[in-house]
Amino acid sequence: MIGKLKGTVDEADEESVTVDVHGVGYVAFCGARTLAQLPGRGEAAELFIETYVREDMIRLYGFATKAEREWFRLLQSVQGVGAKVALAVVGTLTPGDLANAVALQDRATVSRAPGVGPKVAARIVAELKDKVPAFSGAAGEESLGLKREIGEGVAPAPVADAVSALVNLGYSREQAASAIATALREAGEGAASTSLIRLGLKALSR
Template sequence: MIGRLRGTLVSKQAPWILLEVGGVGYELEVPMSTYYDLPAAGEAVTLVTHYAVREDAVALYGFATEAERRLFRDVQKVSGIGAKIALAVLSGSSVGEFTRMLQTGDVAALVKIPGIGKKTAERMIVELRERSQSLPLPASGSGAMPVDAIGEASIALQQLGYKPAEISRMVKDAKPTDSAEDIIRAALKSALRS
């Protein structure tokens, strides 16, 4: 329906923005990840969008990147999850950080996102792990959200060609005090033994 809008940002009041395109004002709901990247009111902005029609409402959501929109759509494919939780996911973590949580099976980090309990987090990991492999992971040292040693090791193991399920098994005995190098070394040794 409406896939992208380019226009002038009229106003922003989290999580809502008003975007004027050709004399028409579109009210969009945006995640905080997009909201923080918006320019000042009166400036031009381009957003990819998701148009949703429900029994009781029509909604338009805006995203700064295609990866954010894709994650928003993918998260809603998990049974029991709607737009509200999908927006919370994007407001609580970057696409890369959320991808890391899925691929490393980090239930503890997922339950910190509002609206996600332990069972929902586990269901998200099972249902989204495969799909998330094509989403970007956080770049080490990129200024993005900090990644702990286990996350850093998991990313390195993924780049070496290991699958998320293998990585989860390989890093399960890691201690929070271990360095990423120690975790990788131990994981590779355990992989050689099996």
């Protein structure tokens, strides 16, 4: 079982790269983002590998980070998602983008990956929502729960309004949700949107 390759780039095409490791060329299939990050021919490269062994072939999938490899594995736990689709998803979205899309139940973002239609995207965000590790940072689990409520349209109006206001000020949805989760802990349930916005901005300025 091969878990990592460290060598030099021999050649690359639109789907794969050949890594020369002490004179042996290993062909690894990679997503678009990983291929774009690879150095030029003859330069040092390192890939985290997922090895597939079947009766008729052995295939290596390469990733720039361990997180991308974990997402590749996790995506294939979703009904109807095989290696090809999983590779397209991690080749289009960063691990952070994926985690955020699942937390927000954002099917549109997942649908940006080639070959991923609305139905598959819906299954991905639905089936993975309880499998994705909690977000780190100021709000942790509360932030993750809040993002799910916002994405599913069930967050209280003042909360949704406060997040929307911060997004309109130029903050990302993730930053806004984390800040408002922090604000909710301080202000308590039932706080007005104006109070949440003020406290959210305070949290963002720290």
